[in-house]
Amino acid sequence: MTILNNPKEFSETALSILEHAIPLFAEKGYAGVSMREIAQAVGIRAATIYHHFPNKEALHLGAMALAFADKAEGMAQALSEPGTPQDRLRRLIFRFTELMSRDRNFRLLLQRELMDGDEARLKVLAEKVFKDQFNGLAELAASVSPGCDAHLLAISMAGLVLYHLETGPIRKFLPGGRVEHDDPSVIAGHVTTILLHGMGGCAKP
């Protein structure tokens, strides 16, 4: 099988194994999860997993492929809506924040892959999973800010949203942290303001 298999090709049991493996790998990382633990979550014995996957590595790869599948749709829709560049940016940031906020497993798996993935896996991830949406993001950035480096802007757009979500668990212990800051629409509003007007965009002097 290729490095990122088509999830449709898995049997029902294999799919169930993958679905139960996803939150475990996301929460505890590859080395932190045992085959027994995954089997217990599914309700089968560890040996049975080896009937559906040749080894732990292949199971992990399959879980990643499934978790990353179909992430394109929600984004593509938000990207294709009409309006001024600024309106499209606002809608995209709100949609992106909502999607990422909802799918914690996806975020954690992505973070872990950025840390642990080797060159080959990152290349596949970039080209098979992220390329199209990243291009959409970059094109939108270019239309809002012609003449700027669209690549850097696209990273900044995604990063602003994702870092607010990444730091969610520790923010309540930092000065000024409030529960409202976990609200996706609050984060999206803040990020949109910074992107369109900079830090001073919300100032009331």
Place this chain on the structure above:
Amino acid sequence: MTILNNPKEFSETALSILEHAIPLFAEKGYAGVSMREIAQAVGIRAATIYHHFPNKEALHLGAMALAFADKAEGMAQALSEPGTPQDRLRRLIFRFTELMSRDRNFRLLLQRELMDGDEARLKVLAEKVFKDQFNGLAELAASVSPGCDAHLLAISMAGLVLYHLETGPIRKFLPGGRVEHDDPSVIAGHVTTILLHGMGGCAKP
């Protein structure tokens, strides 16, 4: 010992163990590193580690404490310099980017802790390690953008820089990625522009 011990209290051997453990925990995570592996890096036997640390958990905690120690100084200096709020912001972002770019182990350990740390550990991390610099960041944000939410701004400032560094390994596979994007001063310049003027700050129509 407390959850974050004073690194000064460790013996020379204990310090050597910690220094060799830091890059291993950073690169492979807690579960991905064995006591034997750490011992081999130090050039001793695994049993010897247990003379200096009661168990793996304590060793990991010690490694974190050492890696996070003295992170305050470079930031405090950059924060205390005079100038207009905009000048101080620019200098701080450049300094912060340079510091974080240099210390990959610190960044990885922080990321892993945000993912894997429980409430108690995150609380200690926030209050013992980050509180002062976060306050400095927030105060600077407030002076640049009075009336805004300083907490959200401080997270955005740190997040913009850190996310560009986090995505370093995958950016070359994404459209528009160039080697210059790994240059800390390029990242710092881009982030500063966005923070001060928004995405349009670099536009040449």
Place this chain on the structure above:
DNA sequence: GTCTATAGTCGGATAGAC
């Protein structure tokens, strides 16, 4: 396709010689 049983390895941790 799922099971039991188990091989073979590696993990954290301890005992006790030096």
Place this chain on the structure above:
DNA sequence: GTCTATCCGACTATAGAC
């Protein structure tokens, strides 16, 4: 303070019954 030797449980993976 470091070592050798070892315990014992957990790990990945396989063999073979059903």
